[in-house]
Amino acid sequence: MNENPRMALTKGRLEKDTVNLLEAAGLDMEPVRKPSRKLILQVPQFPLDLILLKGPDVATYVEYGVADLGVVGKDVLLEDPKPVYEVLDLGFGRCRMAVAGPPEMAATPKKHLRVASKYPRIAREYFEGRGQSVEIIGQQGSVELAPLMGLADVIVDIVETGNTLKANGLVVLEEIVPISARLVVNKISYKTRRHEMNRLIDMMEKQLTNR
Numbered sequence: 001m002n003e004n005p006r007m008a009l010t011k012g013r014l015e016k017d018t019v020n021l022l023e024a025a026g027l028d029m030e031p032v033r034k035p036s037r038k039l040i041l042q043v044p045q046f047p048l049d050l051i052l053l054k055g056p057d058v059a060t061y062v063e064y065g066v067a068d069l070g071v072v073g074k075d076v077l078l079e080d081p082k083p084v085y086e087v088l089d090l091g092f093g094r095c096r097m098a099v100a101g102p103p104e105m106a107a108t109p110k111k112h113l114r115v116a117s118k119y120p121r122i123a124r125e126y127f128e129g130r131g132q133s134v135e136i137i138g139q140q141g142s143v144e145l146a147p148l149m150g151l152a153d154v155i156v157d158i159v160e161t162g163n164t165l166k167a168n169g170l171v172v173l174e175e176i177v178p179i180s181a182r183l184v185v186n187k188i189s190y191k192t193r194r195h196e197m198n199r200l201i202d203m204m205e206k207q208l209t210n211r
């Protein structure tokens, strides 16, 4: 318990904005900015250790209390819900979860729809909630290929700029939910390390209202 609080950061898309936010909050983020393959980093002059993970693993580390806090996309939290406290909408990493497909799909409702997605749970809940019969085909990436190749009728995926859809002749057919990065906290840490957690949450929250 004397050890530093630990924060899990999502590598990749959310990384830069997360580092900028923590830096604006007054933390020296030099160790993260320095190119390296290290996955555990200490913030100089401040009691905080950072670990770098893929999104779904951030939520797992926070769930088990191996990390006290984490920054992760709402898409990840919706796809694989974990018993963690979601305390802040960080406002960056904004995109939308959407159904997309060839433009002609808009005019042709189907009795049974084949849906390719990296988000099988979100896709299933969305369509079943609307009484649409679906077969979900799980994908690891390049989901836009599926309707082009005839693997699926439509996809469920995140759309940020829309460039990937456009480049592949696809359009947004329906919007499901807006997405952004969230700060999550382990439930036990939130109680037993309340002071440290609140200090970090406040530091980050202040920067959001300053923007």
Ligand code: PRP
Pocket (backbone or CB within 6 Å): 140, 141, 142, 143, 144, 157, 158, 159, 160, 161, 162, 163, 164, 165
């Ligand atoms: C993501 C997402 C979309 C695209 C959306 O893919 O799955 O394909 O980015 O961004 P845009 O609207 O700005 O084009 P990513 O680049 O992460 O690759 P992957 O799906 O192959 O993992």
Ligand code: MG
Pocket (backbone or CB within 6 Å): 141, 142, 143, 144, 164
């Ligand atoms: Mg993609």
